[in-house]
Amino acid sequence: MPELKLLSSHLLFDGSQKRYRHRSESLNCEMNFSIFSPPGISHNKKVPAIYWLSGLTCTDENFTLKAGAQRAAAELGVALVIPDTSPRGNGVASAPDAAYDLGLGAGFYVNATQAPWSHHYRMYDYVVDELPALIEQHFPVNDRRSICGHSMGGHGALVIALRNPQRYQSVSAFSPIANPTTSPWGKKAFGHYLGDDVKNWRGYDASLLIEASRASEHLPMMVDQGDADEFLIEQLKIKRLIAACKTVNYPAQITLRAGYDHSYFFISTFIEDHLRFHAKALGPDVNL
């Protein structure tokens, strides 16, 4: 069994918030993740897990400290699993100009194919396969999973769920980069990680994946987007996602929230709604 090194542990809402370090095979480096375990779980009483993918510049700590998600997770009886947003450490490539939107803190949840990124930047494999296997080995967590995220992490959650519908019960996103093949953030990251041939980008674009989806593979999907979000028009492109869902009749609840911006204050306001949405799909072992 791969080793986990405990970095910190805190009690909150009678559950536990723990942070661990482990060696990642897919990313070829040491990685940190955080996990919230609700009260009362044991290897005789496993709970489902909701995976949270964070946005640009974040680590596992932003959501852990700022979203206020643990209250509802404790009540519902679900675990929260929060990975970092990129590989880290000595030898891991970073953006030459220390840009915030490429390299460290900006893995975009893809498997990079281009040098110098391909040696470490395989966040897609890490989140889809390696991390859930590790979690389900080490913690009283069963294999019922949902996934959500914010911004770059909203993109990651949608893409990962759309490509692996058999592995998730539901998916949700806050302010996702919904059509990255046409947004500046997406074009820059995909160009570096995946190369110039745009046909290799399509498998990482939620709007394109929705349009190619079959009804038999549709998952419960919820998306919230603030209409005062400074990145809405240029980077996030929620209208493109709405149009894609309409085209194939994807059963998504997409809501524009008047006055809300791109910050964690927005997430904290609606995270309980998202966790309850997932809990309903993850039942029957949750406390709705």
Place this chain on the structure above:
Amino acid sequence: MPELKLLSSHLLFDGSQKRYRHRSESLNCEMNFSIFSPPGISHNKKVPAIYWLSGLTCTDENFTLKAGAQRAAAELGVALVIPDTSPRGNGVASAPDAAYDLGLGAGFYVNATQAPWSHHYRMYDYVVDELPALIEQHFPVNDRRSICGHSMGGHGALVIALRNPQRYQSVSAFSPIANPTTSPWGKKAFGHYLGDDVKNWRGYDASLLIEASRASEHLPMMVDQGDADEFLIEQLKIKRLIAACKTVNYPAQITLRAGYDHSYFFISTFIEDHLRFHAKALGPDVNL
């Protein structure tokens, strides 16, 4: 009317979180504070305010970002006012060794009498008089106030309420430095700010103030203390506070919380209980 400069504004829980800068007369420097206004308030519909005093090393942003207090404040219809923990800026004295427990981020809510501190370090006057006057001039906030805080801020809240019972409806604290005249943090800070004569320290010690209090001036008081708090024995001294309350029959609800530590995770778990406790005292205009 003193000028306020808006630094940031966010919507959350349909209320607003704003951060301002202003010139402080008592502190003789520019200060930042944060304020959460619940939804639906106006100058025709003013709400009570709960003041939050933070602990060592904090600014107004720690509580704002990490406590998750706005959800309950929005529901209850109370404002949250969050000052910084010390004067700041050019010319403001700092600890010679950049210590975390003296100077910047460590004002201890006293009026310093000793050089080089006395020119700026007057957090007691700032929190008791200047800030509430400013808030009640500029915002739809009435003069019904409660006060709470954490660690050094728990000490500040208790001391300020005990010395000014007519100005507050209730007081609460998480993990307060409850008997600072006998704790290393308190002795160091008071020695620098107030000088060597310990009789000048007594007015800033919650346990001593409780013992000197009259029943007619007792306020509703609530204190939570984690029993896994690393600072409990040496610095915080909750047993001394419990004994003081017993001596004069002070009507305080003091609870030891098994397994909880000194972190914001502890605060986030019980902040709703504290806000509801204050709201009851601040009624009848709150939504209990």
